[in-house]
Amino acid sequence: MTPSAYNLVEIRDLRFAWSSDGALILDIAELVVNSGQSLFLHGPSGCGKTTLLNIIGGVLSPQSGQVAVLGRDLRQLSGAERDALRADRIGFVFQQFNLVPYLSVIDNVTLPTRFSVARRSRAEIDGKTIESAAIELLDELGMAHVQRETVTSLSVGQQQRVALARALLGAPSMIVADEPTSALDSDRRDEFVELLFDSARAAGSSVVMVSHDRELGDRFDRVVDLRAINRAGGPA
Amino acid sequence: MLLRLAWQSLMNRRATVMLTILSIACSVMLLLGVERVRQESRESFLSTVSGTDLVVGARSGGPQLLLQAVFNVGFPTQNLSRTSYAMIGEDPRVNWIIPLSMGDMHRGYRVVGTTTAFRDHYRFARDQGLQLARGAWFANDAEAVIGADVARELAYTVGQSIVVSHGAGEISFVHHDEHPFAVSGVLAPTGTPVDRAVLVSLAGVDAMHADFVGAAEHDHDVTDPLAAAMATIGGPVEHDHDHDAHDHHDHGGHTGHDHDHAAHDHHDHDHGAHGHGGHDHDHHDHGHDHGPAHGEPGHVHDETCNHGHAHHEGTGSLSALLVGLNDRATALAVQRMINTYDEEALTAVLPGVALQELWAVLGVIERVLLFLGAFVVVIGLLGMLSNLLGTLDQRRREMAILRSVGARPRHLLLLLVGESFWVSAVGALVGLGLLSVVMIIGTPILEAHYGLHFALTWPTPNEWGLLTLIVIAGTLIGLIPGWRASRQALIDGLTPRL
Numbered sequence: 001m002t003p004s005a006y007n008l009v010e011i012r013d014l015r016f017a018w019s020s021d022g023a024l025i026l027d028i029a030e031l032v033v034n035s036g037q038s039l040f041l042h043g044p045s046g047c048g049k050t051t052l053l054n055i056i057g058g059v060l061s062p063q064s065g066q067v068a069v070l071g072r073d074l075r076q077l078s079g080a081e082r083d084a085l086r087a088d089r090i091g092f093v094f095q096q097f098n099l100v101p102y103l104s105v106i107d108n109v110t111l112p113t114r115f116s117v118a119r120r121s122r123a124e125i126d127g128k129t130i131e132s133a134a135i136e137l138l139d140e141l142g143m144a145h146v147q148r149e150t151v152t153s154l155s156v157g158q159q160q161r162v163a164l165a166r167a168l169l170g171a172p173s174m175i176v177a178d179e180p181t182s183a184l185d186s187d188r189r190d191e192f193v194e195l196l197f198d199s200a201r202a203a204g205s206s207v208v209m210v211s212h213d214r215e216l217g218d219r220f221d222r223v224v225d226l227r228a229i230n231r232a233g234g235p236a
Numbered sequence: 237m238l239l240r241l242a243w244q245s246l247m248n249r250r251a252t253v254m255l256t257i258l259s260i261a262c263s264v265m266l267l268l269g270v271e272r273v274r275q276e277s278r279e280s281f282l283s284t285v286s287g288t289d290l291v292v293g294a295r296s297g298g299p300q301l302l303l304q305a306v307f308n309v310g311f312p313t314q315n316l317s318r319t320s321y322a323m324i325g326e327d328p329r330v331n332w333i334i335p336l337s338m339g340d341m342h343r344g345y346r347v348v349g350t351t352t353a354f355r356d357h358y359r360f361a362r363d364q365g366l367q368l369a370r371g372a373w374f375a376n377d378a379e380a381v382i383g384a385d386v387a388r389e390l391a392y393t394v395g396q397s398i399v400v401s402h403g404a405g406e407i408s409f410v411h412h413d414e415h416p417f418a419v420s421g422v423l424a425p426t427g428t429p430v431d432r433a434v435l436v437s438l439a440g441v442d443a444m445h446a447d448f449v450g451a452a453e454h455d456h457d458v459t460d461p462l463a464a465a466m467a468t469i470g471g472p473v474e475h476d477h478d479h480d481a482h483d484h485h486d487h488g489g490h491t492g493h494d495h496d497h498a499a500h501d502h503h504d505h506d507h508g509a510h511g512h513g514g515h516d517h518d519h520h521d522h523g524h525d526h527g528p529a530h531g532e533p534g535h536v537h538d539e540t541c542n543h544g545h546a547h548h549e550g551t552g553s554l555s556a557l558l559v560g561l562n563d564r565a566t567a568l569a570v571q572r573m574i575n576t577y578d579e580e581a582l583t584a585v586l587p588g589v590a591l592q593e594l595w596a597v598l599g600v601i602e603r604v605l606l607f608l609g610a611f612v613v614v615i616g617l618l619g620m621l622s623n624l625l626g627t628l629d630q631r632r633r634e635m636a637i638l639r640s641v642g643a644r645p646r647h648l649l650l651l652l653v654g655e656s657f658w659v660s661a662v663g664a665l666v667g668l669g670l671l672s673v674v675m676i677i678g679t680p681i682l683e684a685h686y687g688l689h690f691a692l693t694w695p696t697p698n699e700w701g702l703l704t705l706i707v708i709a710g711t712l713i714g715l716i717p718g719w720r721a722s723r724q725a726l727i728d729g730l731t732p733r734l
Contacts, residue, residue, distance in 0.1 A: 054730055057729075059639065079644075087643075092730065097633055112642050178730075
């Protein structure tokens with residue numbers, strides 16, 4: 001499977017509810033994002049953005065419909081295989097509290113390589129150690145000076161950059177960012193999106209981002225309003 | 237990898253985790269302590285009798301005889317005669333005999349009359365013989381060899397003059413001051429009751445009592461208040477001086493025993509089980525002695541007044557014999573020969589068998605204690621379980637983060653199992669450390685009061701086994717919060733709905 005032979009995300013006839021008899025949260029006829037493209041999903045809070053990211057991440061399974069991520073049909077994968085796909089090929093950045101509080105900055109950044117051999121071996125290219133690769137990334141994000149600190153001593157903006165470094169380490173195929181800027185002020189917000197794009201491009205990773213803030217979508221190849229494609233009404 | 241993560245996670249919550257570890261450590265210390273006391277006492281008992289093939293005494297129970305003759309617990313209530321001693325010594329199957337004459341104390345330490353056979357044949361631990369740390373063995377009836385503990389605790393050394401008290405107490409009102417002994421030697425530590433004994437020659441014991449009887453005869457009215465009182469009343473003072481001395485002795489012995497009883501708890505067992513009956517009997521008979529019926533024909537002086545004071549009859553009778561055989565295989569035959577001896581009612585016991593009987597009795601208590609110890613460990617581990625389960629809810633975001641960076645549900649399960657492993661393993665090791673500390677502090681006390689020696693040793697395979705079992709049980713308990721964490725993670729996904 002060559003990189004160009006699959007779509008980044010391919011969703012058809014997706015239906016999702018929290019329980020089999022509960023209200024539908026998502027009902028999406030089609031959403032296809034080509035490989036190499038970036039996707040920006042926006043919509044108000046509670047319209048199902050995060051749920052959709054969980055489905056794309058292989059953590060939640062829809063009641064029906066087809067979901068293919070990075071060319072792999074999630075329905076045909078076992079739970080363990082979905083976990084492996086996520087561990088090996090997707091990096092996540094969340095709204096806030098991204099970091100494990102009892103680990104140092106450097107340990108947080110290298111955390112994915114503890115669970116994924118693929119991430120580890122990709123991080124170790126060019127004779128780098130996991131640590132030196134992590135420090136390099138932190139340096140690119142202007143965070144090298146805090147590498148030994150505890151994460152609780154960092155500002156929210158610093159924490160988000162550390163989370164970004166962690167998502168990028170080992171060059172996953174896709175970076176999924178869920179409202180990564182909502183805890184930042186507006187200056188920091190644009191700066192962070194710039195960083196996200198530049199570093200993702202450098203790592204060769206595609207970006208999928210959701211936000212309620214439509215303005216952040218300027219640099220994305222595909223901008224989708226979830227309300228436009230989701231036939232299910234959002235939950236109260 | 238997950239173990240390291242588990243450790244880091246625990247360190248993040250170290251305040252509550254420390255408490256959990258401490259409670260497990262205390263429970264482990266208790267369990268190991270019970271186990272160690274059990275092992276060490278067995279070991280120490282066994283090593284004490286290691287070289288002896290038969291223990292011979294007057295007719296009594298096997299464990300009782302062993303306790304009295306070898307472990308200095310209680311005093312024999314009956315004695316055996318020199319005739320029997322000679323008879324056994326003449327048997328060709330017998331290699332050596334250590335005669336023991338007990339009944340006197342020096343400041344709470346047992347004075348044992350014996351012969352140089354003790355020096356030559358007494359064996360402890362793995363066939364170790366007695367060694368003198370200083371000085372020489374007693375060469376005459378005015379010299380004594382003292383055990384290592386006696387020397388250390390009383391700060392005695394060679395040349396020290398000691399006065400033996402009559403009777404078996406730490407405090408006695410009757411002293412054999414007329415026949416003091418000089419310490420001629422100090423034994424090296426053995427870890428057996430010998431450390432707490434004062435060894436003198438049989439002749440020394442006889443001389444001491446001969447002197448005493450002589451003194452009593454001279455100062456009749458002064459030294460024997462009972463006789464004086466009876467003389468005043470004008471009762472039938474028809475008993476001879478020798479008899480008076482006996483009454484006096486018994487009085488002293490009686491007082492001593494009462495004191496002994498209070499100071500040494502471990503004597504309770506002996507008194508309750510066997511010794512007490514014997515003493516009661518004696519006391520009862522003594523009541524008759526003192527009363528008007530004193531002179532009645534049924535009164536058999538020798539039997540009722542013995543009290544374990546073999547020597548003061550002047551016949552030099554003995555409390556017990558330790559017998560070594562040329563061939564251990566003949567032990568049963570020699571035992572039968574002694575047990576069926578016509579001239580005197582004797583008991584010969586195989587020390588190993590008597591110890592087995594003793595353990596059979598004590599085994600129930602041991603098992604109860606071990607069970608209680610194990611139960612306390614279970615409580616400690618349940619404390620850990622509640623601690624881990626209680627924090628799970630606060631850790632849902634942590635679990636979600638781990639999920640997002642690639643942790644699978646089984647990783648979360650292993651993370652919590654790893655945490656419970658650390659808590660129980662550290663708890664077990666801290667417990668082991670605590671036990672060592674307690675033993676360092678407590679061993680001198682145990683030695684002083686019970687003569688039990690606890691070497692501060694590396695844990696035995698048995699103890700490692702227990703520790704391993706505890707850690708395995710503790711680790712497995714982690715499966716419960718682990719299972720819950722992995723279930724919760726599947727429901728929460730990457731974003732816990734808090």
